[in-house]
Amino acid sequence: MRIRGAGAIGAMAGYAMAMAAMEAPDSGYIEFLLHARKDIEATRPTARNLFYAVEEVFLAGLSSRPEALNTARLLADKDAADSRQIGETGSTLIQDGFHIETHCNAGWLAFVDYGTALSPVYLAHEQGKNIFVYADETRPRNQGARLTAWELNQAGIPHTIIPDNAGAWLMSKGKIDMMIVGADRIASNGDVANKIGTLEKAIAAHEYHVPFYVAAPTSTFDIHCENGDQIPIEERSGDEVLYMDGMTETGKPERVLVCSPGSSAYNPAFDVTPAKFITGIITEKGLIGANKESISKLHIPTR
């Protein structure tokens, strides 16, 4: 978990695969690459970008070691360019005065450059639009409260952190104009796997007619997954719920138990949001509908 965020995971996985090619012995070269691929893929089962990057660099590595490294570099560069393009497209959806809710962190801490969900927010801010962001704290790891809030603070974008529980309430009061989230994997029918809690927000947004956008590069699409049921969902240790890492008054990092001792916790890391709740998907190739037909027009390579 030292590297997190769909784009960063993909870029790093690509470099990890390239490193394996560098380190692989001449005899048993392919076996070494196959083994490394399996090891890297086992780290984060839900993240599509990881599998995409590993596969691309693996195939390049079959040609030569420099080819593997070059492919990893190209993928990371493409991630940055994609992020910028997602921002350009997404920012046209943001009107002056908008209040935007976001879940988890899909900003530049999660990607190589601008990020996905936050990229339109940064661009809109650069364009001089007055915007306000509600950042879901995103339990259990608080990526919204820690990373998104920190990024927005650095960028000088007005925002506040809200408990995940407050989303629907704000929507019901007309306080949210749009919601943008990232994605860890998108099935060919438009179902989206993303950080746990995304589904709840999407259902609430649908109920209150709040436009709900997913921002993701086409490398996040997995056209081998017919629908969300086929996306594996990573389950993580219950300790992430039972304990919280924080900073004491004196600035000391400390881990504290925040639950009743003796109880367990169940901690699925992602959920799947059915396409019917998604207003649109913002990709580097433009805004598309969350449906099979629109996604097929992206002509995503089948391998």
Place this chain on the structure above:
Amino acid sequence: MRIRGAGAIGAMAGYAMAMAAMEAPDSGYIEFLLHARKDIEATRPTARNLFYAVEEVFLAGLSSRPEALNTARLLADKDAADSRQIGETGSTLIQDGFHIETHCNAGWLAFVDYGTALSPVYLAHEQGKNIFVYADETRPRNQGARLTAWELNQAGIPHTIIPDNAGAWLMSKGKIDMMIVGADRIASNGDVANKIGTLEKAIAAHEYHVPFYVAAPTSTFDIHCENGDQIPIEERSGDEVLYMDGMTETGKPERVLVCSPGSSAYNPAFDVTPAKFITGIITEKGLIGANKESISKLHIPTR
């Protein structure tokens, strides 16, 4: 916040009012009571049971001091009897093998006896039914993770804590058979104010056809509120979101910052769930529909 939970708040408010009657001087007796009533009512604006108990004891106090104390005692006793009756009625809705989700804490830590939302759970367990409880951690104050989990642990009822974000996901996977929550105030049309996040769960439960029950004594109904828009919602300090109290490895209580420093947090303590999302309300007078007609048949005193 040292006393929390709708029932316990009501019972304590009644005793606080009775204490005011005991302490009131003979001259200026009524003024003293009026002043005390205002002070007590200002503590928790959303909790209906508080206003109900304070009013009852205030009116009794107009007759005599012993009458005030006696009324406070009767109200606390009635709260215990109501809890038990809610359990009896609610337990008939729980089938053997049920997985039940609950939000916040409405067990015996929140009421004088069995509680409301958890009372049917305790009774079903006593009846020998195999049940399993998913306790929402209930950010920001973690009443589910701390209090509900602790109560269930004491009672030996199988359970696990889940992040609030996981509710809809479990429902979508068919893992929740029913949801029961408490209430802080119920309007005459059946709209329910309860802990923040209740609305999100109710919308998700509606989407996935999970029966969603509210358990509350009739003292929680406020027939002067025509609908949920008229229920005042307490907003609490953002520090409850930014910081968390917990226990270090060495057993020391410690407060830690769990958000990015420099960002604010918005912290509404309750939300309002529209009646249309509520399958039924379990009261001490039986199970009723969340609608004006059913509630009017409860013949709740207008004062």
